Amino acid sequence: MLLNDKGIAVDDSWRVASSVADWQTPGDVIVTGDTWNLHHDALRARQANGLGKIGLQLSVEEPLDDVSTDLPHLDLIDLKFDKFTDGRPFSVAVLLRRKYAFEGEIRASGDIHRDQLAQLRRVGFNSFSLTNDGSPKSTRFPTSAFSEVYQNAADGLTSVREKRQVSRL
Amino acid sequence: MYQYDALDQSIIDQRVEQFKDQTKRYFAGEIDEEVYQTLRLQNGIYIQTHAPMMRVAIPYGVLSSQQLRKLADIAWQYDRGYGHFSTRQNIQYNWPRLEDTPDILAELATVQMHAIQSSGNCVRNTTCDHLAGIAVDEVADPRPYCELIRQWSSFHPEFAHLPRKFKIAFTGAKQDRAAIAVHDIGYRLLRNENHALGFQVSVGGGQGRTPVIGSIMKAFLPEQDLLSYTEAILRVYNLYGRRDNKYKARIKILVNALGLEEFTRLVEQEWAAIRDGGLKLADKEIAEMTAHFAAPAHSNENPDAANHSLARDEKTEPALSESKLFKSWQRRNTVVQKQSGKVAVYVSLKSANQAPGDATGAQMLCVADLADTFGSGEIRVTHDQNLLIPNVNEEDQFTVWEKLRASKLATANIGLLTDMICCPGLDFCSLANAGSIPIAKLINEKFDDLDYLHDIGELRLKMSGCMNACGHHHVGHIGILGVDKKGQEFYQFTLGGSAENDASLGERLGPAVEKTEVVGLLERLLNRYVDIRNEGERFLDTYRRVGVAPFKEVAYDNNSAKEAA
Numbered sequence: 001m002l003l004n005d006k007g008i009a010v011d012d013s014w015r016v017a018s019s020v021a022d023w024q025t026p027g028d029v030i031v032t033g034d035t036w037n038l039h040h041d042a043l044r045a046r047q048a049n050g051l052g053k054i055g056l057q058l059s060v061e062e063p064l065d066d067v068s069t070d071l072p073h074l075d076l077i078d079l080k081f082d083k084f085t086d087g088r089p090f091s092v093a094v095l096l097r098r099k100y101a102f103e104g105e106i107r108a109s110g111d112i113h114r115d116q117l118a119q120l121r122r123v124g125f126n127s128f129s130l131t132n133d134g135s136p137k138s139t140r141f142p143t144s145a146f147s148e149v150y151q152n153a154a155d156g157l158t159s160v161r162e163k164r165q166v167s168r169l
Numbered sequence: 170m171y172q173y174d175a176l177d178q179s180i181i182d183q184r185v186e187q188f189k190d191q192t193k194r195y196f197a198g199e200i201d202e203e204v205y206q207t208l209r210l211q212n213g214i215y216i217q218t219h220a221p222m223m224r225v226a227i228p229y230g231v232l233s234s235q236q237l238r239k240l241a242d243i244a245w246q247y248d249r250g251y252g253h254f255s256t257r258q259n260i261q262y263n264w265p266r267l268e269d270t271p272d273i274l275a276e277l278a279t280v281q282m283h284a285i286q287s288s289g290n291c292v293r294n295t296t297c298d299h300l301a302g303i304a305v306d307e308v309a310d311p312r313p314y315c316e317l318i319r320q321w322s323s324f325h326p327e328f329a330h331l332p333r334k335f336k337i338a339f340t341g342a343k344q345d346r347a348a349i350a351v352h353d354i355g356y357r358l359l360r361n362e363n364h365a366l367g368f369q370v371s372v373g374g375g376q377g378r379t380p381v382i383g384s385i386m387k388a389f390l391p392e393q394d395l396l397s398y399t400e401a402i403l404r405v406y407n408l409y410g411r412r413d414n415k416y417k418a419r420i421k422i423l424v425n426a427l428g429l430e431e432f433t434r435l436v437e438q439e440w441a442a443i444r445d446g447g448l449k450l451a452d453k454e455i456a457e458m459t460a461h462f463a464a465p466a467h468s469n470e471n472p473d474a475a476n477h478s479l480a481r482d483e484k485t486e487p488a489l490s491e492s493k494l495f496k497s498w499q500r501r502n503t504v505v506q507k508q509s510g511k512v513a514v515y516v517s518l519k520s521a522n523q524a525p526g527d528a529t530g531a532q533m534l535c536v537a538d539l540a541d542t543f544g545s546g547e548i549r550v551t552h553d554q555n556l557l558i559p560n561v562n563e564e565d566q567f568t569v570w571e572k573l574r575a576s577k578l579a580t581a582n583i584g585l586l587t588d589m590i591c592c593p594g595l596d597f598c599s600l601a602n603a604g605s606i607p608i609a610k611l612i613n614e615k616f617d618d619l620d621y622l623h624d625i626g627e628l629r630l631k632m633s634g635c636m637n638a639c640g641h642h643h644v645g646h647i648g649i650l651g652v653d654k655k656g657q658e659f660y661q662f663t664l665g666g667s668a669e670n671d672a673s674l675g676e677r678l679g680p681a682v683e684k685t686e687v688v689g690l691l692e693r694l695l696n697r698y699v700d701i702r703n704e705g706e707r708f709l710d711t712y713r714r715v716g717v718a719p720f721k722e723v724a725y726d727n728n729s730a731k732e733a734a
Contacts, residue, residue, distance in 0.1 A: 013649055038526060044187070053727065057470065063420050074244065075698075084204070084330070085207065085330050085405055086330065086412055087290075087327075087329060087330025087331060088408055088412075090326065090327045090328070090329070090330065090407070091404050091407045091408050094327055094404070094407075098442070098443075099442065113200075113201070113204050115191060115200070115208060116329075118326070119327075119329055120325035120326075122326035123326050123327050132204075133199070145183070145187060145324070146179075146180055146183045146184070146187075146324070147179065147183065148176050148180050148183075149324070150180070150320045150323055150324060150325075151324075151325055151327055152296065152322065152448075153327075153446045159447075160176045160180075160320070161179075161320075161447075161454070162447075163176065164174075164176075164454070164457075165451070165454070167455075168457070169452060
């Protein structure tokens with residue numbers, strides 16, 4: 001199930017494409033890092049011909065720096081969690097937003113669970129491919145935990161520190 | 170001490186509701202076991218050998234009397250009437266029911282307390298010098314910075330799934346009483362040549378299976394940059410720390426693998442990008458936080474306090490000086506403060522009657538009352554698992570002593586052999602290989618002569634029931650490690666560790682011995698020390714002068730040598 005940044009189930013306009021045959025049909029496609037490296041020129045040409053957007057799926061082992069020059073051409077980065085306890089994608093998302101000023105969609109997929117959505121949202125993820133949603137079934141999940149936050153983050157919420165600064169003036 | 174404003178209170182109240190909901194969903198079968206485990210750990214709840222264990226946070230070891238009373242209430246209402254103070258200045262309850270834990274959190278929230286991130290692979294409770302704000306050798310009070318780090322780290326969305334736990338400690342004095350050298354990050358507050366405040370930063374210290382003394386990565390970090398630098402370290406750790414092996418996942422492993430230079434380069438690179446952003450602390454912000462920790466009214470700093478403490482014995486009133494017991498308690502269990510006329514009183518939780526670091530609800534109430542009547546309403550938890558009542562008037566010491574005695578809290582052993590750090594061990598902990606509390610009991614039974622203990626002098630004995638070293642055995646002057654040898658409990662001795670400025674890791678004495686041999690071995694070590702010590706030498710000093718050989722010579726008598734073979 002794909003959730004948008006508000007935690008509401010939506011149709012997925014993207015599809016995963018792993019072979020040249022997969023992306024003959026127009027549409028927005030997500031490819032893995034390996035595919036991107038192997039067929040880089042063909043995919044860029046596909047883009048130039050208006051056949052659809054390109055998204056890149058990175059595993060926890062694939063460094064962001066390796067693809068940093070490609071980021072301006074990508075509309076979506078899908079950070080796939082290997083285990084929900086492996087928190088590397090949280091920092092990758094932070095760097096995507098801040099260091100690389102990535103403004104496209106950052107999606108969380110793989111082993112994530114609904115009690116992580118708020119943290120994911122805060123660091124810059126804005127869509128969630130949730131397979132382990134627990135039960136009972138729902139099409140809506142909270143993507144924020146508390147009404148006040150101690151940290152400034154990619155979600156732009158006013159932090160407790162900032163509120164105190166204002167009241168200090 | 171820090172007082173919550175409406176924002177802080179709102180957050181912990183919402184946290185209580187969040188965990189209530191998560192626990193409800195867990196019991197309804199809607200959350201996976203593995204997922205709920207991470208959620209409950211970040212609310213301090215373990216599932217242990219006999220029962221759940223709940224670790225309540227005591228931020229940098231500071232408590233109000235009201236909070237201590239609440240901890241007593243919780244011990245009575247939800248547990249077996251006592252609590253255990255830990256080496257990270259927290260309190261642990263050994264017997265709560267899992268279904269009661271949300272209610273316990275709700276109770277705690279009414280007095281500005283919580284169990285946030287006291288466990289889990291996240292930033293844990295920040296600890297500091299138990300003499301913060303009152304120490305004669307203080308450069309500056311580290312507690313405002315501890316509170317700033319506490320807020321920065323609480324619910325930090327990026328760092329909830331680190332490779333492993335993360336522990337930060339602060340000292341603001343010349344003597345390190347916070348063991349910063351064996352923490353993931355150790356911050357030492359100091360002034361630079363322009364008298365500006367900042368931190369010497371040490372990184373990658375730790376104990377456990379691979380003990381390491383931390384490395385100094387930065388000589389002076391300006392105070393304004395505390396949060397950004399910490400964030401840079403955490404980000405590098407989160408990205409590059411090992412995740413393949415739980416026992417090789419702490420930051421000390423990463424620092425060692427990369428080398429300090431490369432590790433520092435990565436941190437400084439990240440830091441350069443964020444240093445001037447929103448994490449920079451404004452001077453007003455630091456000042457406001459510092460004001461929360463101002464000394465109580467009617468306190469004047471006494472520049473002569475250091476000399477004063479030496480002259481103290483002569484100042485004692487004639488009537489009091491007749492009490493030899495009082496005098497020996499005063500010498501070990503009180504500390505002159507930098508505030509004129511004030512002393513801090515240690516509350517020894519190392520009597521022969523209880524497991525080290527345990528306090529009953531009644532004892533907690535006694536301490537809370539004393540803090541209100543004779544102190545400033547504040548209590549500290551030391552990382553040696555004792556309590557401390559600061560800001561007691563000198564003239565009230567005798568009365569305080571009498572009241573502590575009545576509650577069995579006046580064992581005159583602070584810094585002596587029986588002031589042991591001792592982990593819960595096999596009696597409580599599912600990770601343990603051997604019992605530690607029973608050994609503490611045997612040691613207390615054997616060494617019950619206070620005169621003898623005073624003669625031995627300062628001796629930091631630290632004991633762990635397994636290699637995880639929660640009892641800090643690596644940094645004990647004498648360290649004892651419980652091991653499992655063919656299904657039996659055996660004990661390994663180390664000598665010469667220290668958690669202070671001269672931090673060092675203990676050296677293995679020889680083969681592990683079985684339980685019945687421990688006390689005899691210890692006695693032979695102490696006798697040898699008494700034989701060969703020079704004037705004024707502590708055990709640690711003698712060991713450092715002569716090495717392990719003279720001790721190894723006598724440690725193993727025929728029986729223990731045979732068993733150990």
